[in-house]
Amino acid sequence: MPCVQPGRFSLSQPVDSEGNKQRVVYLDNAETTRLDPAVLDLVEEFMIDKYGVPAGEFGYKLEEEAGEAIEQARETIARKINASPEEVIFTSGGTESSNIAILGAARSNYYKGKRLITSKIEHTSILRIVDKLTTQGFEKTQLDVDRQGFVDPSSLKANLENARLMSVQHANQEIGTLQDVAAIGEIARNSGVLFHCDAVQSFAKERIDVQTMKVDLLSMSSHLIHGPKGVGALYVRDGVKLEPILEGDGREKGLRPGTPNVAGIVGFAKAAELLTDEDALRMRRLRDELIGSLLAVPDSRLNGPKGDRRLCNNVNVSFRFVEGEAILMHLDLKGLVVNSGSACYSQKLEPSHVIRAIGGTLEESHSSTRLSLSKWTTKEDLVYATETVKQVVETLRAHSPLARRAYQRK
Amino acid sequence: MAMSETLAKKFGYSEKVMDHFKNPRNVGVMEDADVTSKVGSVACGDLIKLYLKFDPDRDQIKDIKFESYGCAANIATSSMMTEMVKGKTIEEARKVTFKDISETLGGLPRIKLHCAVLSRQGLETAFLKYEAKRGRVKMDEPFVNKILRGVLDPVQGVDIISAKILQGTKIEGNKITLDLKAKPDSELAESLTEDIHDAFEGLDVDLDLRFKE
Numbered sequence: 001m002p003c004v005q006p007g008r009f010s011l012s013q014p015v016d017s018e019g020n021k022q023r024v025v026y027l028d029n030a031e032t033t034r035l036d037p038a039v040l041d042l043v044e045e046f047m048i049d050k051y052g053v054p055a056g057e058f059g060y061k062l063e064e065e066a067g068e069a070i071e072q073a074r075e076t077i078a079r080k081i082n083a084s085p086e087e088v089i090f091t092s093g094g095t096e097s098s099n100i101a102i103l104g105a106a107r108s109n110y111y112k113g114k115r116l117i118t119s120k121i122e123h124t125s126i127l128r129i130v131d132k133l134t135t136q137g138f139e140k141t142q143l144d145v146d147r148q149g150f151v152d153p154s155s156l157k158a159n160l161e162n163a164r165l166m167s168v169q170h171a172n173q174e175i176g177t178l179q180d181v182a183a184i185g186e187i188a189r190n191s192g193v194l195f196h197c198d199a200v201q202s203f204a205k206e207r208i209d210v211q212t213m214k215v216d217l218l219s220m221s222s223h224l225i226h227g228p229k230g231v232g233a234l235y236v237r238d239g240v241k242l243e244p245i246l247e248g249d250g251r252e253k254g255l256r257p258g259t260p261n262v263a264g265i266v267g268f269a270k271a272a273e274l275l276t277d278e279d280a281l282r283m284r285r286l287r288d289e290l291i292g293s294l295l296a297v298p299d300s301r302l303n304g305p306k307g308d309r310r311l312c313n314n315v316n317v318s319f320r321f322v323e324g325e326a327i328l329m330h331l332d333l334k335g336l337v338v339n340s341g342s343a344c345y346s347q348k349l350e351p352s353h354v355i356r357a358i359g360g361t362l363e364e365s366h367s368s369t370r371l372s373l374s375k376w377t378t379k380e381d382l383v384y385a386t387e388t389v390k391q392v393v394e395t396l397r398a399h400s401p402l403a404r405r406a407y408q409r410k
Numbered sequence: 411m412a413m414s415e416t417l418a419k420k421f422g423y424s425e426k427v428m429d430h431f432k433n434p435r436n437v438g439v440m441e442d443a444d445v446t447s448k449v450g451s452v453a454c455g456d457l458i459k460l461y462l463k464f465d466p467d468r469d470q471i472k473d474i475k476f477e478s479y480g481c482a483a484n485i486a487t488s489s490m491m492t493e494m495v496k497g498k499t500i501e502e503a504r505k506v507t508f509k510d511i512s513e514t515l516g517g518l519p520r521i522k523l524h525c526a527v528l529s530r531q532g533l534e535t536a537f538l539k540y541e542a543k544r545g546r547v548k549m550d551e552p553f554v555n556k557i558l559r560g561v562l563d564p565v566q567g568v569d570i571i572s573a574k575i576l577q578g579t580k581i582e583g584n585k586i587t588l589d590l591k592a593k594p595d596s597e598l599a600e601s602l603t604e605d606i607h608d609a610f611e612g613l614d615v616d617l618d619l620r621f622k623e
Contacts, residue, residue, distance in 0.1 A: 321479065322479065323455050323456075323479055323480050323481055323484070324455075325421075325455075325481035325482060326431075326480065326481050326482055326484075326485060328417065329417060329418070329421075329431060329481075329482045332417040333432065342455060342481070343454070343455050344455055344456070344480070344481035344483075344484075345481075349521060349567075351455070361597065362452065362453040362454075362455070362564060362597075363452050363453070363455075366455035399434065399437045399438065399477050399478055399485075400477060400478065400479045401439075401448065401457070401458075401459040401477040401478075401479060402452060402457075402479050404439060404477065
C-alpha cells in the first residue's frame with residue numbers, strides 16, 4: 001500500500017521578511033491545477049506497487065494489472081463524454097492530442113479538400129499546427145468571433161468549399177466563452193468536414209456529449225482537473241481515419257505508440273471521476289459572485305459572456321488606465337496568483353490575440369486579468385482576491401496619467 | 411516572499427527593480443511644472459509622463475516627477491531616472507544614458523531595456539521643450555521631428571517617423587501641419603491624435619493633423 005503521511009499535502013506557505021506566513025490564493029487554475037491527494041495515492045500505487053506495463057496477450061500479473069487499469073480508465077473517460085471506450089486514446093496531454101488530430105487528419109483523408117478552418121481565438125497550439133500546415137500546401141480560414149467570443153455557426157457555411165477539417169474549441173482559455181459546439185458539429189457532419197474540438201479547458205467541468213455535439217475528434221487534458229501533468233486523451237470517432245504522427249509499436253490503436261504512462265492515465269481518470277457536477281455548480285456560483293464584485297471596480301469590463309455560456313471557473317476583467325504586468329506583479333507580492341493578457345507579460349511582447357479578436361482595444365488587452373477558480377476555491381479566497389485587486393488597481397491608477405486625465409474630465 | 415520571488419525571477423527583475431517598482435520615487439503629478447513630456451503610447455502598454463521644474467539661472471532640475479502607465483520595468487526605470495537626474499543641470503543630466511539607468515538598477519531583462527530608453531527619451535524631450543520655451547531653439551522641422559520621436563506607432567512599437575507614418579510636415583509660424591498615414595477615425599488615428607497633442611503640450615503651437623490611408 002502506498003504510504004501517505006498526514007499533512008504531506010498542505011501547501012508550503014511562503015514567509016515574508018518578518019517571518020509571518022503569507023496568505024496565498026491561487027486563481028490560475030486555467031494554467032494548471034494542484035493534484036488531488038486522492039489521485040496522488042493512486043498514482044503512487046501504480047508507480048511503486050503496480051509498476052507493470054500492459055504487454056501482449058499473456059502477461060504476468062503486473063502486466064495484467066496495468067492493462068486492466070488502463071482499460072478501466074478508458075471507460076471512465078469515455079463515459080464522461082458519452083463515447084465508447086474504443087474511441088478514446090491516451091496521449092501526453094492536450095497539445096499532443098490536438099497534433100494527432102489535426103496533423104493526423106491532414107496527412108490522411110486525401111479525398112477531402114485542402115482547407116483548414118479554425119476560429120481566431122483558438123489556443124496558440126492549435127493556431128500553430130494549422131500555420132505549420134499552410135507551409136505544406138494547406139489553406140487556412142480563421143473565423144471571426146463576436147464581442148463575446150462566439151463563432152457564428154452560419155459563418156462556417158460560407159467557408160465549407162474545399163474544407164477538410166474544422167477545429168473549434170469548446171471553452172476559450174482566456175475569456176471562457178463556450179461555443180455552440182452542437183450547431184458547429186451539425187454543419188460539419190452534414191457537409192462531410194471533419195470536426196475537431198479542443199475541450200482542454202472544459203473537460204469534466206462542462207457537459208460534453210460527443211454524440212449530440214457531433215464531434216469527430218476531441219482533445220482532453222488531465223492537469224487542468226487536478227490530475228497529473230503529462231497525460232491527456234483524444235476522442236477519435238469510430239471510422240475516422242488518422243495518420244499517426246509517431247511511429248512505433250501499435251499501442252493506442254497505432255496512434256500513440258510507446259510505453260503508456262500507466263500511473264498518469266490512472267490518475268487522470270480518477271481526477272475526472274472526482275470532479276463532479278456539484279463542483280461545477282459551486283464554481284459557477286462563486287464565479288458569478290467574483291464577476292459581480294470585480295465589476296464594482298470603476299472602469300472595469302468583463303471579457304467574455306455572462307451566464308450559462310461561460311466556462312464555470314473563468315473570470316476575465318480589464319481595468320482601464322492600468323497595465324496588466326504591473327497589476328500581476330503587485331498581486332503576486334500580496335500572494336494572489338492570477339494571469340494576464342498583457343503584452344508585457346508575454347515574453348514575446350504580444351498582446352492577447354483573444355482580446356484583440358473580440359474587438360477589445362489594445363488598452364483592454366494589456367490590462368485583461370484572468371482569475372480561474374478550482375473546485376477548492378472558497379468564498380474567503382474570493383473576498384481576499386477582490387479586495388487585493390481593488391487595492392492594486394487603485395494604487396496604480398493613482399500614478400497613471402491616463403486615469404488622472406479621465407477622472408479630471410469627469 | 412516566495413511567490414513574489416518566483417514572478418520577479420520569471421521576468422529577470424533585480425531586487426533594485428522590484429524595490430523601485432514597489433516604492434517608486436518622485437511619483438505623481440506636479441501642478442506648477444515648467445515643462446511636461448509624454449512619451450510612449452497606451453497602445454504599446456508603455457507610457458510615461460514627466461513633470462520638470464527648473465532653476466532658470468543655472469538650468470538645473472529643481473524637481474522632477476513622473477506618472478506611469480506600464481509594466482514594472484517602466485515604473486522602476488522612470489523612478490530610477492528621476493532619482494539620477496534630480497538636482498543636476500541639463501548639461502550634467504544629458505550625460506546619463508539609458509545604459510546607466512539600467513546598470514544602476516542592477517540590470518534589466520533584454521526585452522525590457524526599451525523601458526530605460528523610453529524614460530531617457532522622455533527626459534530629452536522635456537529638455538527640448540524647455541529650450542524651446544526659453545527661445546533657445548527654433549520650432550523648425552528638426553525640432554518637430556525630435557518631439558515626434560517620442561510618439562510611437564502602436565503596431566510596430568517604433569516612433570512614427572521610423573515607422574513612416576509621418577508623411578509630411580509643414581510649419582508656418584506656430585501652425586504645424588502633419589500628414590499622417592492612418593485611416594481617418596480609426597483606432598490608430600485616435601491614438602495618434604491623443605499622443606501627438608500630448609507630445610506638444612505646453613508649447614505655443616497650433617496642430618493640424620491630416621490622416622490619409
